Amino acid sequence: MSAERDDDSAQKFADAFSTPIGAPLVPRFPIRFRDTTVLTVAYRSAPSAIARFLPPPLEAVSDIVLLHFYRMSDPDWFGPHQEFAVQLDARLRADDGEEVRGAYSSLLMLSTDGGLATGREVYGQPKKLGEPKIEVRGDLVVGVAARNGLDVATVTTPFKQQPGDIAELQAVVPFATNLNYKVIPHITGESAVRQVTARILTDVVVHECWKGPATVELRPNAQFPLHLLPVKSVEVGYLWRADFSLPFGRVVHDALAQEPE
Numbered sequence: 001m002s003a004e005r006d007d008d009s010a011q012k013f014a015d016a017f018s019t020p021i022g023a024p025l026v027p028r029f030p031i032r033f034r035d036t037t038v039l040t041v042a043y044r045s046a047p048s049a050i051a052r053f054l055p056p057p058l059e060a061v062s063d064i065v066l067l068h069f070y071r072m073s074d075p076d077w078f079g080p081h082q083e084f085a086v087q088l089d090a091r092l093r094a095d096d097g098e099e100v101r102g103a104y105s106s107l108l109m110l111s112t113d114g115g116l117a118t119g120r121e122v123y124g125q126p127k128k129l130g131e132p133k134i135e136v137r138g139d140l141v142v143g144v145a146a147r148n149g150l151d152v153a154t155v156t157t158p159f160k161q162q163p164g165d166i167a168e169l170q171a172v173v174p175f176a177t178n179l180n181y182k183v184i185p186h187i188t189g190e191s192a193v194r195q196v197t198a199r200i201l202t203d204v205v206v207h208e209c210w211k212g213p214a215t216v217e218l219r220p221n222a223q224f225p226l227h228l229l230p231v232k233s234v235e236v237g238y239l240w241r242a243d244f245s246l247p248f249g250r251v252v253h254d255a256l257a258q259e260p261e
Contacts, residue, residue, distance in 0.1 A: 069143035083110035084132035102177030124182020157237030164211030199249030
């Protein structure tokens with residue numbers, strides 16, 4: 001037995017941005033994040049190791065690796081959650097000839113399925129589920145990123161001892177521009193999407209920022225291979241709190257469009 005769909009029912013499928021229909025996992029942008037605490041540590045790694053993480057035509061600009069821990073206290077849609085991002089200082093010549101520089105996302109983990117799906121499906125971020133967290137232990141701020149029951153990264157910095165300005169780090173590595181390698185397979189097994197994308201957060205309001213010395217400890221994990229970016233020296237740690245919005249981004253390089261027919 002079958003029943004005819006009414007026009008409204010058919011239209012909701014035609015207009016769908018994400019599934020399941022009626023309870024989508026991926027929302028439309030912009031998405032506002034309020035009262036987000038970020039622990040950022042910059043360290044230097046081996047240039048040869050960084051090069052192995054960058055897809056062409058991206059190339060390394062420096063040997064700096066950024067580790068960001070986020071405590072999302074009040075985001076639209078997803079609800080409170082925590083995230084951990086590994087970013088590399090990189091640039092490329094975009095398809096339109098513009099030189100684009102930013103922070104390339106090489107590894108990401110977070111604690112919510114909606115954020116994981118949104119990052120992968122829209123931006124092409126390499127997100128996986130994990131258990132990242134920021135804790136204050138007495139006079140120490142501790143960031144721990146765990147997956148598979150193992151701590152893959154532990155960073156520390158003093159708790160609010162020296163005022164800082166996150167713009168100082170932005171001037172060294174322009175991480176406000178986030179670069180990602182978006183790869184989506186076709187049902188046939190071929191590539192449906194193979195792009196480098198760029199995104200810049202909007203309406204950013206920094207409420208406070210502190211900086212100080214930092215430590216970084218990495219532990220090998222085959223499913224989250226951050227240990228392949230070894231620590232040569234640790235530069236600085238920042239603890240900061242901000243509001244921002246996630247916008248749509250743009251395609252700066254389309255590998256499939258460049259292939260000869």
